[in-house]
Amino acid sequence: xxxxxxxxxxxxxxxxxxxxxxxxxxxxxxxxxxxxxxxxxxxxxxxxxxxxxxxxxxxxxxxxxxxxxxxxxxxxxxxxxxxxxxxxxxxxxxxxxxxxxxxxxxxxxxxxxxxxxxxxxxxxxxxxxxxxxxxxxxxxxxxxxxxxxxxxxxxxxxxxxxxxxxxxxxxxxxxxxxxxxxxxxxx
Amino acid sequence: xxxxxxxxxxxxxxxxxxxxxxxxxxxxxxxxxxxxxxxxxxxxxxxxxxxxxxxxxxxxxxxxxxxxxxxxxxxxxxxxxxxxxxxxxxxxxxxxxxxxxxxxxxxxxxxxxxxxxxxxxxxxxxxxxxxxxxxxxxxxxxxxxxxxxxxxxxxxxxxxxxxxxxxxxxxxxxxxxxxxxxxxxxx
DNA sequence: ACCTGAACACCGTTCAAGT
DNA sequence: ACCTGAACACCGTTCAAGT
Numbered sequence: 307x308x309x310x311x312x313x314x315x316x317x318x319x320x321x322x323x324x325x326x327x328x329x330x331x332x333x334x335x336x337x338x339x340x341x342x343x344x345x346x347x348x349x350x351x352x353x354x355x356x357x358x359x360x361x362x363x364x365x366x367x368x369x370x371x372x373x374x375x376x377x378x379x380x381x382x383x384x385x386x387x388x389x390x391x392x393x394x395x396x397x398x399x400x401x402x403x404x405x406x407x408x409x410x411x412x413x414x415x416x417x418x419x420x421x422x423x424x425x426x427x428x429x430x431x432x433x434x435x436x437x438x439x440x441x442x443x444x445x446x447x448x449x450x451x452x453x454x455x456x457x458x459x460x461x462x463x464x465x466x467x468x469x470x471x472x473x474x475x476x477x478x479x480x481x482x483x484x485x486x487x488x489x490x491x492x493x
Numbered sequence: 494x495x496x497x498x499x500x501x502x503x504x505x506x507x508x509x510x511x512x513x514x515x516x517x518x519x520x521x522x523x524x525x526x527x528x529x530x531x532x533x534x535x536x537x538x539x540x541x542x543x544x545x546x547x548x549x550x551x552x553x554x555x556x557x558x559x560x561x562x563x564x565x566x567x568x569x570x571x572x573x574x575x576x577x578x579x580x581x582x583x584x585x586x587x588x589x590x591x592x593x594x595x596x597x598x599x600x601x602x603x604x605x606x607x608x609x610x611x612x613x614x615x616x617x618x619x620x621x622x623x624x625x626x627x628x629x630x631x632x633x634x635x636x637x638x639x640x641x642x643x644x645x646x647x648x649x650x651x652x653x654x655x656x657x658x659x660x661x662x663x664x665x666x667x668x669x670x671x672x673x674x675x676x677x678x679x680x
Numbered sequence: 681a682c683c684t685g686a687a688c689a690c691c692g693t694t695c696a697a698g699t
Numbered sequence: 700a701c702c703t704g705a706a707c708a709c710c711g712t713t714c715a716a717g718t
Contacts, residue, residue, distance in 0.1 A: 307700095308700060308701070310700095310701075310702090311700075311701060311702090314701090314702085334690090334691070334692090335691085335692065335693085336690085336691070336692080344702075344703085345702060345703040345704055346692090346693085346703085346704070347693095347694080347695080347701095347702065347703055347704070348701080348702055348703075350692090350693070350694080351701070351702075354693095356692090407653070410653045410655055410656060411653070411654070411655060413655055414654065414655035445666075447662075447666075448662075448666060451656075451659060452659055452662065452663060452666070455650050455653075455656045455659055455663055456663065456666070458649070458650065458653065458656065459646035459647070459649055459650055459663075459667075460646070462645070462646055462649045463642050463645065463646055466594070466597045466598070466642075466645070467598075467601065468597055468598060468600055468601035469597060469638075469642045469645065472638060472639055472642055473642075475634075475635075475639065476639060476642055476643065476646075479632075479634075479635060479639070479643070479670050479671075480646075480667065480670060482670055483666050483667060483669055483670030484666075494681095495681060495682070497681095497682075497683090498681075498682060498683090501682090501683085521709090521710070521711090522710085522711065522712085523709085523710070523711080531683075531684085532683060532684040532685055533684085533685070533711090533712085534682095534683065534684055534685070534712095534713080534714080535682080535683055535684075537711090537712070537713080538682070538683075541712095543711090
């Protein structure tokens with residue numbers, strides 16, 4: 307990439323992050339270009355779709371998440387590990403308000419720029435879920451796709467201003483549905 | 494209302510219902526006017542905001558829901574009554590794809606055309622929840638606003654095409670979090 | 681009373697013309 | 700290679716002019 311192009315790319319990313327933080331994942335593409343001081347065509351040259359921009363914005367956070375999941379996979383408390391990963395994932399989605407809908411759609415669309423990241427992210431969660439299930443700490447009747455959906459539901463609640471104040475409490479409610487509750491016979 | 498105006502009103506409502514069923518609650522207002530064969534100004538005269546149109550569309554369903562809640566309030570199985578009401582409410586929201594976000598915002602905005610209907614709806618749910626809690630059938634640490642948020646989360650899941658196939662299963666998962674699980678000491 | 685549609689201020693996205 | 704911004708096809712919403 308030419309030096310001037312790289313400078314534009316980096317600046318667009320920086321401005322994109324600002325605007326998504328301020329206005330959510332559906333912020334105006336024109337505003338991004340405008341605030342970055344480049345032509346709208348330059349934005350589209352670097353990020354041909356909104357998903358491409360979001361993917362670039364999320365990459366760091368997703369990599370962190372993958373690293374965290376890796377560490378948690380050897381934790382000796384698989385139930386807590388799962389919940390801890392869930393909590394961080396919800397927080398990342400919420401820090402890009404509204405992005406959860408794109409992520410959910412991307413899972414079903416191999417052509418989306420967000421597809422690979424989201425599949426990797428979901429796979430991390432699936433492994434943590436499977437470990438918790440293997441040790442009887444998570445209910446057995448859900449799979450990784452269900453976990454992703456519940457994560458989406460929690461992110462959605464977080465994203466609604468009028469529900470935000472209850473989001474942490476509701477995280478606990480849904481987490482309690484994922485974790486096995488009762489004392490099992492062989493405890 | 495003049496006869497010609499009433500005719501326009503009714504037709505706009507009919508077309509609005511069609512379009513929202515086809516394209517969701519964020520269907521183009523212009524499209525509604527276009528398909529109804531009236532000027533865009535006529536649509537805005539009858540429904541000054543999108544919320545006003547949605548409110549008119551939802552009124553029948555909400556009234557049904559209120560009636561159903563009334564009947565369920567004397568049911569001898571308050572846990573099942575709550576779940577049954579929840580299921581129908583989620584279905585109504587889903588039959589107006591995307592409307593749950595407007596409903597959630599309307600709860601916090603007394604000026605929204607949807608505010609009153611949504612408050613009434615939430616109050617119905619709150620009464621069913623309170624009854625279930627009084628009989629120890631629902632967890633005690635949630636209130637009507639939490640129930641509404643969980644309902645929103647379920648409606649959101651239903652509205653995502655890629656999650657739709659798991660929505661019924663996840664309804665069960667979240668319902669199980671609302672209902673009290675274990676066998677309590679005094680059973 | 682009510683209806684109409686031009687007008688305004690926006691979008692997302694593309695692409696010919698420039699450097 | 701890369702950048703620019705006019706152009707196209709849309710929005711939601713308002714309001715002067717008509718019937």
